[in-house]
Amino acid sequence: LLPNPSLRFLSYFLSSLKNQVYNNFCMIESHYFRNQLLKSFDFHFGFCIPSSKNTCEHIYDFPTQSDSFYFVDDRLVMHNKADYSYSGTP
Template sequence: MSGKSSKPVTVSSKSGNGSSSRATAVSYLSRQAKAKKVVNLEEELKHRQVITPEDIRSLTSATKDYLCPREANIYGIEFTKFRVRDMSTQTVLFEVEKDDNDAGVVPNPADPTAGRYIRYKFPAAFLELTTVGASMQFVVGDKPVKNFKMIERHYFRNKLLKDFEFDFPFCMPNSTNNCEHIYDMPELSAEEKVELVSHPYETKSDSFYFVEGKLIMHNRADYAYSTDKF
């Protein structure tokens, strides 16, 4: 896919693998999505036994539902820490860590979004950043994880703003893994920035996780940008 590149760099990990990768975002604000086609494709994917990265790359809008159930994560992959920082100043913009007291708690099956949907609120100055680092820590269950891939796609009103792909060749069973993704942010016009700030939570993203080419996890998020400063 044009406009993207990756450069793996080893970083620290505990009983597992660490990696760092870089992707360049491309702005697609001028591309109009066809809503009917999007809905039909999403419904079609929800009924497939196997969803591949190629299927996800065909989506032209944020999803309205989850494309796989929690039970698809047979590898016990769980994210325990997440941090976003401005790479130019090293300022931490967002940080969350799973409470140790929550370990082993099973999400409420009656709430399909629990643990799968995050709502972010950033200052409008976030849209001025050029490079952002997103570091995460995740644990793996009893099975080895081969060819672990993440595809993340960001949209505003059904227009693709940017997309990223990151790869982890191997994660050991029962390991704790640390990695940081380096995002080169897309260049937005002044008019586009005003649109994103004026319409909170209409900017959305999907994060898809694959093992050996098969979708096993799907998380969603939305974003608001206020006039507040960092």
């Protein structure tokens, strides 16, 4: 159970700054609680429109850690690791 039920969603903002098509865009998210994998999601997009802004919102219980991997044309372009704190202090 989370201390604050309002912390149950995650929102992404993805912006393509270049005037370039990104083919085979894929985002893989893995969520952990106490180093145990809870959920993993694979999001596959055929392409991202050049110079576009896209939002994505996921609603689920937040874990304490996550790994997000971003691929373009089957090549890793970004890896983001996050640790979440629900204590109200940074």
